[in-house]
Amino acid sequence: METLNPVQRRIHQAALRLFAEKGANQVNISDLAQEAGVARGTIYNNLQSIDDLFHRVAGQLASEMHERVVKSFGDNADPALRLANGMRFFIRRAFEEPHWGAFINRFAMSDDSLRGMWFGPPMADLVSGVASGRYSIRGEQLPSAISMIAGTVLGSMFLVLEGHRTWRDAGSDAAELTLRALGVEAEEARRLASGELPPLPTLD
Structure with a gap:
C-alpha cells in the first residue's frame, strides 16, 4: 500500500469526502484546496490530476481495507467465519465512516481498483x-457467488x-443469508453471522 505523508493524507481524506458527495468528475482544484485547508499550490505539488487522484484514493481504500480485514482474522482459517466477519466489517465501517461508505457504495462497481x-x-x-466442502456451490459458480456477495454488502x-437498518442488523442479515446461500446450515449460519465482531485492526 502506498505510504502517504501528512499533507498527502490530508488531501486524500478531503478528496474522499468530495468524491463521495459530488462524484468523480465534479471536483476541481479549488474545491479540493478549500476542503483540505491548504493552498492551491500545495494541491498542484502533490498530484498529477484530479483523475489520477481519484484512482489513487480508490486504490488506497481497497488495499487498506483488505489489509485490515485480513489482519483481523489472525490464525482463524474457517472460510465461513472469515466471510461473515469480512462482510460485517464493511457494513460497520460504513456506519462509523459515512464518507468512506458513500465512496465505496458509489464507485465499487465502476472503478477497477474497487x-x-x-x-x-x-x-x-x-x-x-x-x-x-464448507460450501456446496459448484466451482463454475464462483464468479456469480462473488457478485452476490458484493451486491449484498453494497446493498446493506x-x-x-x-x-433504514442498524449496522448490526444489516450486517448479521447479510452474512447469514449469504452463508445459507453458499450451503451453510441455517443454525450455524446465524451463529457465525451474529457473534461479537472484533475491532477492525489498524495498520500502524
Whole structure:
C-alpha cells in the first residue's frame, strides 16, 4: 500500500469526502484546496490530476481495507467465519465512516481498483470453502457467488447509510443469508453471522 505523508493524507481524506458527495468528475482544484485547508499550490505539488487522484484514493481504500480485514482474522482459517466477519466489517465501517461508505457504495462497481476488492481475499476464501466442502456451490459458480456477495454488502451499506437498518442488523442479515446461500446450515449460519465482531485492526 502506498505510504502517504501528512499533507498527502490530508488531501486524500478531503478528496474522499468530495468524491463521495459530488462524484468523480465534479471536483476541481479549488474545491479540493478549500476542503483540505491548504493552498492551491500545495494541491498542484502533490498530484498529477484530479483523475489520477481519484484512482489513487480508490486504490488506497481497497488495499487498506483488505489489509485490515485480513489482519483481523489472525490464525482463524474457517472460510465461513472469515466471510461473515469480512462482510460485517464493511457494513460497520460504513456506519462509523459515512464518507468512506458513500465512496465505496458509489464507485465499487465502476472503478477497477474497487471492483478488485471482491476478487482478492474474498475470492481466495470462497475457493477455499468450496475446496474443503464448507460450501456446496459448484466451482463454475464462483464468479456469480462473488457478485452476490458484493451486491449484498453494497446493498446493506446503503441501508445503513440511509438510516433504514442498524449496522448490526444489516450486517448479521447479510452474512447469514449469504452463508445459507453458499450451503451453510441455517443454525450455524446465524451463529457465525451474529457473534461479537472484533475491532477492525489498524495498520500502524
